[in-house]
Amino acid sequence: MTVGIIGAGQLGRMMALAGYPLGLDFRFLDRSTDTPGGQVAPLLAGDFTDRRLLRRLARGASVVTFDWENVPVEPLRALADKVEFAPPLAALAAAQDRLSEKRLFERLGVPTNRFAPVEGERDLAGAFARIGPGVLKTRRLGYDGKGQFRVRSRADLAPALAALGGAPLLYEEFVPFDCEVSVIGARSTRGEIAVYPLNGNVHVDGILRLTRAPWGTPALARAAARHLARVLEHFRYTGVLTIEFFVRGGRLIANEMAPRVHNSGHWTIEGAETSQFENHLRAILGMPLGSTRPRGHAAMVNLIGELPARAAALGEPGLHWHDYGKSPRPGRKIGHCTLVEATAARRDRRVRALLPRLAPGVRVPFPRTG
Numbered sequence: 001m002t003v004g005i006i007g008a009g010q011l012g013r014m015m016a017l018a019g020y021p022l023g024l025d026f027r028f029l030d031r032s033t034d035t036p037g038g039q040v041a042p043l044l045a046g047d048f049t050d051r052r053l054l055r056r057l058a059r060g061a062s063v064v065t066f067d068w069e070n071v072p073v074e075p076l077r078a079l080a081d082k083v084e085f086a087p088p089l090a091a092l093a094a095a096q097d098r099l100s101e102k103r104l105f106e107r108l109g110v111p112t113n114r115f116a117p118v119e120g121e122r123d124l125a126g127a128f129a130r131i132g133p134g135v136l137k138t139r140r141l142g143y144d145g146k147g148q149f150r151v152r153s154r155a156d157l158a159p160a161l162a163a164l165g166g167a168p169l170l171y172e173e174f175v176p177f178d179c180e181v182s183v184i185g186a187r188s189t190r191g192e193i194a195v196y197p198l199n200g201n202v203h204v205d206g207i208l209r210l211t212r213a214p215w216g217t218p219a220l221a222r223a224a225a226r227h228l229a230r231v232l233e234h235f236r237y238t239g240v241l242t243i244e245f246f247v248r249g250g251r252l253i254a255n256e257m258a259p260r261v262h263n264s265g266h267w268t269i270e271g272a273e274t275s276q277f278e279n280h281l282r283a284i285l286g287m288p289l290g291s292t293r294p295r296g297h298a299a300m301v302n303l304i305g306e307l308p309a310r311a312a313a314l315g316e317p318g319l320h321w322h323d324y325g326k327s328p329r330p331g332r333k334i335g336h337c338t339l340v341e342a343t344a345a346r347r348d349r350r351v352r353a354l355l356p357r358l359a360p361g362v363r364v365p366f367p368r369t370g
């Protein structure tokens, strides 16, 4: 069975690596010829809107899936009678636009922060008057904190518009959160749902640095899983879906969702009985889902900008090294490391000691296990 993957970044690469033991084959489509995915499977290079290339990707594929959600949906709709897309294109479309995402959360009763669409100065002034301090974000194409401007006072309004103006925008309430979490789960073509334990995430300058899992109280994890299931059922979703939340005073506030495997789930490769990548493939191919049970207490640290010394890291017992095969560039995710320990206390002790080496020069906040 062949799986077509749109986007050949590290997520696609890890998906392929998880699929080979299942006997699957992969084919990527990406704009670039130099990609993490293209190093492990055949790559078609060209535009995501190129119908000829999309047809070649789909030819003979059991299903076409995504490692990146910001793909124009219309050219894909034109192919919908030729090949199955998973996740469904409606979910992809909703997740491409922060405004439709927030409206979806509201409609489904998933608590979220206050927000307003912004087209210009008047909208923004009105939104600030109603909502107070917040964040102005581009509705589309933001990632790793890009396309965002923090608004603390009225004086920030003009610079925020100047920085992001032109594109359709969303203004949302700033949440002084206690911590951030994400929930990852899969729904299969048979309607089976499997949800992973909650992830505790730490971002620095908008980029994920550290994930620890399992995180939070059982009640918090249950609430997050309930919200996730609501979105999964709404779309009759197939594949892995992620929702990111702020946590404040023990309550979940949905930030955004990703219709795909997620950076905060990389720990599942070594830290869970079935990885998010394998479960995504099982889900979209109609196989039974694998257990999401954790194998211990995991920590995942992103390697950003430059890779630290590999030999020293590999000398650390139990440290798993993932190099995405990307060239180093400031702010770029080029790999990650995972540690799995028998207790949360031991995991925290070890990862704290390792952080200065894995994220040199970056002060990574280390909230107490929530």
Ligand SMILES: Nc1ncnc2c1ncn2[C@@H]1O[C@H](COP(=O)(O)OP(=O)(O)O)[C@@H](O)[C@H]1O
Binding pocket: 113, 134, 135, 142, 143, 144, 145, 146, 172, 173, 174, 175, 176, 177, 180, 203, 206, 207, 244, 255, 256
């Ligand atoms: N409204 C907000 N209140 C507080 N922090 C925020 C808010 N929006 C974004 N952030 C911070 O910026 C990070 C990245 O923002 P996010 O909306 O998740 O965009 P991205 O698509 O770049 O991940 C969040 O994980 C959080 O740390």
Ligand SMILES: [Mg+2]
Binding pocket: 244, 256
């Ligand atoms: Mg995010």
